[in-house]
Amino acid sequence: AQSVTQLGSHVSVSEGALVLLRCNYSSSVPPYLFWYVQYPNQGLQLLLKYTSAATLVKGINGFEAEFKKSETSFHLTKPSAHMSDAAEYFCAVHSRGGNNRLAFGKGNQVVVIP
């Protein structure tokens, strides 16, 4: 079964600094990978997704993620953090040929320090 691992439940980053959230996946077949963001008291919003086209995927709000098969990773980055990036971020995977069942990581709560 597919799964994802996100380390570090809380991540603090200074305003203007690099945001790096790590995601490693486990899947028996080439996966589809997603990053979702959840702002306080809101639902989940898709940031970006990997579907086997380009390995570097650009998403909304200046975020991007790179799929590295050799490292089974799909880390999320943003060059310069804004206060508005404070939210919880979830990495998720589902396998090709499956039934769209998403397996989520435990999430990273990002705090942006002024």
Added chain:
Amino acid sequence: NAGVTQTPKFQVLKTGQSMTLQCAQDMNHEYMSWYRQDPGMGLRLIHYSVGAGITDQGEVPNGYNVSRSTTEDFPLRLLSAAPSQTSVYFCASSQPTGPGNTIYFGEGSWLTVV
């Protein structure tokens, strides 16, 4: 564009009471699912449906029932609420498996069982 609509947004229940969380989507999606979100646990799949009349259990199905009589609606029933079911519940929908079909989430239902 309604997308995925969940009601109610907030609910307080007493232990042993029953209730139904409603979920409706207007995108003609075949696949619908329910997740619960708990601190430090990410989102966990409760039940899912791949089409009208077809449902199956996810990762944490105990204490919940679902049915899918129409393509649009996928209600989640708590037959006898327990404090352990205090959580945030998300309904999601998507087309059947394709090249990383985006899964759309509702805005969540905050449930407290006292």
